[in-house]
Amino acid sequence: MAAALGAAAIPGLAACGDSSESAGDGAATGGATSASGGGDLGTVTLGSNYSDEVPREALADALSSFGGEVDVNTVDHNTFQEQINSYLQGRPDEVFAWFAGYRMRFFADQGLATPITGVWDEIGDQYTDGFKQASTGDDDEQYFVPFYYYPWGVFYRKSVFEENGWEVPTTADDFEALCQDAQGAGLVPIAFGDSDGWPAMGTFDYFNLRTNGYDFHVNLMAGEESWESDEVRDAFENWARFLPYHQEQALGRTWQDAAQTLVSGDAATYVLGMFVGQQFPDEERDDLDFFLFPEVNPEFGQDTIEAPIDGFMLSTGVENEEGAMALLAHLGSAEAQQAYLESDPNNVGANSDVDTSGYNALQTKAEELVSGSDHITQFLDRDTRPDFASTVMIPSLQSFIENPGDVASLQTEIEQQKTAIFDS
Secondary structure, eight states: OOOOOOGGGSHHHHSTTOOSOOOSTTOOSSSEEEEEOOSSSOEEEEEEOOOSHHHHHHHHHHHTTOSSEEEEEEOOHHHHHHTHHHHHHSSOOSEEEEESSHHHHHHHHTTOSOOOHHHHHHHGGGSOHHHHHHTBOTTSOBOOEEEEEOOEEEEEEHHHHHHHTOOOOOBHHHHHHHHHHHHHTTOEEEEOOOTTSSHHHHHHHHHHHHHHHHHHHHHHHTTOSOTTSHHHHHHHHHHHHHGGGBOSSGGGOOHHHHHHHHHTTOEEEEEEEGGGGGGSOGGGGGGEEEEOOOBSSTTTTTOEEEOOEEEEEEOSSOSOHHHHHHHHHHHTSHHHHHHHHHHOOSSEESSTTSOGGGOOHHHHHHHHHHHTOSEEEOOHHHHSOHHHIIIIIHHHHHHHHHOTTOHHHHHHHHHHHHHHHHTO
16 A cells, blocks of 8 residues: 555545545545435535445445435545545545544544544444444544444355365365365465455454464554564465465456456455455355354464454544534444445444344354454454554565565564554
8 A cells, every 4th residue: 555645636535525536446436425314414524435336325325314414525445545644634524434443543542533422322222342342442432433344254155165065164274175176176266356455464364363363463463563573474474375376466456356256156265354245246145155264273263253343433623513423323323224234235234223134144144253253353454553554564465475485574674664653
């Protein structure tokens, strides 16, 4: 991920209500659009990274019953993340889409977000303690409204597994044997696309979690462990073992293009989030399934699952605070999340009152696996400092993908840059 540019470089991020189209690959649909349910709450501006067709339309459905006007400023998802620092320091929209975890706390600590504890007084009894904790800053105030979550796993088509007589692997050895069988059958063993930089983070997270465990991983993300350690070397080497099974030329391929390899049945598996289902036709989604990332080190087994939480925050200097707070409460409601999931059934609602009776098999499985996991992580670029994730880890992981034979030098470079960033 390139270093952040000034907000003016991206029209869709430059100011509230900007009507320009955002720049960059996969640029969002024209900047500001409106959704309204009427009422006396005035107009609220919403900065959205829901740029792909399915989530963009689903968000519009969720906003349709809000009792006020919403000007939605939609920006390409990846661009939104890259430009978030300058966006929040410029003239941000009043409410903006963001993520739980370290990245939420980071902007709260920087004074770039407004506490919404009052919203939590209204909706808090509809959420578990875990969701509240994930929404709380270091000052014990709430800054985030959870909207949905989605696990990362190893996705596959049930029909492809059945045709080839494959069983779901639970260990790295079993997974490698499956990859070898897939190659023999003329399939891509593991679909892979990393042109945007972030997909490889999920793969690294799982190899590190499975190799070194939850505690080491979260401490590494917090800058408290050395990237030059033997543990990190082992994680990279375990990943290097599987790189020959990854789809080639990954740095020139988007996650959507890689997903199409799974959709077409030309790939056996794909390590990604449950949003991969957005790429499947409705009539084929029932053929999509996933399993937990396999065990690498028996000491840790499969005890951790990545399940990022997406939601919304309140910026600073808000003009229509009453309307913005009401919008956040609405987005935190079971009604809004239910409406969203009816259009995008590739996530799990965060509100405890969401009606799960209509969940598809994938959603039901996701909810069960996440609730039964010993540990839950967000995602590399959400569990560490955003500047470290963007400027250090994206190019480092892409360098590893292209040259996995020089791990020691890569570890040294990461550690040196980490020290400079975390000690600044």
